[in-house]
Amino acid sequence: MSLLRADRVTRAFGSTLAVDDVSLVVGPGEVVGLLGANGAGKTTLLRMLLGLLAVTSGDVALLGGPPDRDRRRRMGYVPQGLGLYGDLTVAENLAFVTQAYGVAPPPLTGRLADQADLLVARLPLGLQRELSFVAALSHRPDVLVLDEPTSGVDALARAGLWDTIRAEADRGSGVLVTTHYMQEAVQCDRLLLLSQGRLVAEGSEADIVAGTAALAIRSDRWAEAFAVLDAAGQPVLLSGRAIRVAGGDEVRVGALLAEHGIEARVERVPGTIEERMLLLARAGTG
Numbered sequence: 001m002s003l004l005r006a007d008r009v010t011r012a013f014g015s016t017l018a019v020d021d022v023s024l025v026v027g028p029g030e031v032v033g034l035l036g037a038n039g040a041g042k043t044t045l046l047r048m049l050l051g052l053l054a055v056t057s058g059d060v061a062l063l064g065g066p067p068d069r070d071r072r073r074r075m076g077y078v079p080q081g082l083g084l085y086g087d088l089t090v091a092e093n094l095a096f097v098t099q100a101y102g103v104a105p106p107p108l109t110g111r112l113a114d115q116a117d118l119l120v121a122r123l124p125l126g127l128q129r130e131l132s133f134v135a136a137l138s139h140r141p142d143v144l145v146l147d148e149p150t151s152g153v154d155a156l157a158r159a160g161l162w163d164t165i166r167a168e169a170d171r172g173s174g175v176l177v178t179t180h181y182m183q184e185a186v187q188c189d190r191l192l193l194l195s196q197g198r199l200v201a202e203g204s205e206a207d208i209v210a211g212t213a214a215l216a217i218r219s220d221r222w223a224e225a226f227a228v229l230d231a232a233g234q235p236v237l238l239s240g241r242a243i244r245v246a247g248g249d250e251v252r253v254g255a256l257l258a259e260h261g262i263e264a265r266v267e268r269v270p271g272t273i274e275e276r277m278l279l280l281a282r283a284g285t286g
Contacts, residue, residue, distance in 0.1 A: 002027055002061070003143045003174035004049055009058035011044050018044040020197040026143070026174040031165060033188030034178045037277060041197040042178040043080060046147055050077060063142060073101060075143040076136035080151070082128055083135070086121030093120055094135055101139040108134070126157040133164055144168050146177040150184065162187050182274040195280040205273060212271030212279065215248035219264035228260050229253065235278050246275035
């Protein structure tokens with residue numbers, strides 16, 4: 001049984017294909033992560049799945065049928081913009097949303113209860129995201145769609161929001177979540193990787209990164225080393241002071257560093273999802 005489904009969906013804006021021939025399924029009790037760089041087509045795909053944007057071709061289904069108003073009432077949605085009204089208080093925002101769903105507002109707890117009469121525009125982003133989750137879950141939806149739900153909040157707040165996501169899946173809801181935090185991929189049961197509007201990989205984290213390697217480079221002159229490799233067009237990433245070159249060639253990288261008199265230790269290591277995404281993006285624009 002599928003709660004969300006896309007079958008060879010395409011969306012064009014003029015001559016630009018924002019989503020190109022993408023298929024996916026989300027079932028009950030699973031968390032599916034939709035990964036991709038900014039501009040990969042994640043939000044466009046979500047909006048088509050929810051019936052907020054017409055498809056150019058293909059077919060979408062929500063809860064077994066077209067994403068009409070009745071089916072959307074059984075769905076919880078947290079958009080990138082959070083869907084809150086800054087000139088209403090916390091309590092007023094929640095009352096507005098729950099009235100639309102025909103349910104009573106749930107009691108506010110914790111920090112939100114302390115800020116119930118504060119205008120949402122004055123809340124820190126972490127509390128705004130928490131309120132958006134409370135509103136989206138107020139009617140106990142069968143499907144939860146989350147577009148970058150943890151963007152801009154600290155690590156502790158992100159962990160709390162992911163606890164909520166997992167609890168909803170354990171309750172039987174199907175969850176589709178987009179994120180650009182690659183470390184959050186391990187929280188998902190299954191991953192879909194979008195690059196330039198196309199679905200280029202799916203499965204577990206191990207499935208997606210299989211066969212991807214990188215070079216780990218350590219040098220006392222790490223900043224100079226990074227600048228040299230970046231200027232030479234190498235796909236470099238920086239983690240602290242450690243440089244990684246996605247899919248790099250040891251001979252080529254070693255020669256570039258030697259040309260500039262930079263001593264470094266170069267080691268081939270398994271790649272990451274982020275590096276897999278970088279290589280796919282470069283291949284698409286090459």
